[in-house]
Amino acid sequence: MNLSYKELQNHYETWLSTLGFSQSIIYNYPKSIFYFLEYLENKSISQIHLITQKNINEYLLYIQSRKHLRKNKTLSIAHLNKSFDALDKFIEFLNQHTQTNITPPKYRILQTKNDLQKSVKSISKEEIKTLYESTQKLFSHFTFKEAEPRQALTTLILDLCYGCGLRKSEVYNLLIEDIDIDKKLIYINQGKNYKDRYVPMSATICERIKLFIYQHRRFFVKRKSYLIPLTKEGIYSYFKALLKASEIHAEIGLHTLRHSIATHLLQNGMSVEQISKFLGHSSLESTQVYTHIINDRV
DSSP states (O other), rough: HHHHHHHHHHHHHHHHHHOOOOHHHHHHHHHHHHHHHHHHTTTTTSSGGGGOHHHHHHHHHHOOOOOOOTTTTBBHHHHHHHHHHHHHHHHHHHHHHHHOOOOOOOOOOOOOOHHHHHOOOOHHHHHHHHHHHGGGGGGTTTTHHHHHHHHHHHHHHIIIIISSSSOHHHHHHOOOGGGGTTTTEEEOOSOOOGOOOEEOOHHHHHHHHHHIIIGGGOOOOSSSTTOOSSSSSHHHHHHHHHHHHHHSOHHHOOHHHHHHHHHHHHHOOOOOOHHHHHTOOOSSHHHHHHHHHHHHHO
């Protein structure tokens, strides 16, 4: 990508940060725009003032047929809609800071009930129990003193993603000061859709987090102010190692744990409204998909 486009991408990221967008958006939107700028350059459009409404409309069609770089399949509807959101904001940024005057497409693909259900994977309570038990199988090549804090960290990732229903980005950005041990609350600063919220912890999870902070956290040197002392790739690596040790063969990721706690809470009788607040959903429609899934399984 040419230098002017790289600078534009950096300025866009700074603009999002200045406006107070969540860390997840500040990271993901410029990454998404990289593909847009790369597309323009491949079309021999090397200067931003040369883009037209037609170029944008053609990109919208192109991205819907583009393959996922790792999974070799077309992008999901949720992924596409996030890319469209990033493009809308980028055009708003261009109109404010350059000579362009383009109407943001506000283009979205509506998900059907079946689309939503396919995108929401969950595992059973028994499989969750197996994951927790499998933490003790990890790091067997270390001494007990070295393995214990790493096992505690793996359990902590489960507690946050499943027990507290946090998103991956929320887990990564969680500061130690965001944990209120006395009130058993976790403060989520600018989650998805910029909504701050408090998430309750069970007494068991609260005690494990307290133990990690005061006993195990000192064994890790990275990201001192953050609860999780790992990179995003490190968090994922810990989970993949746990998944392998558990011998659960389902194709699941960290977000599956969030879907699972929502499903299990609904099965236990918690109302959709309470679950929506717990997960930090912007609307009840996002939460009601779990009701459809449970009904279909029954």
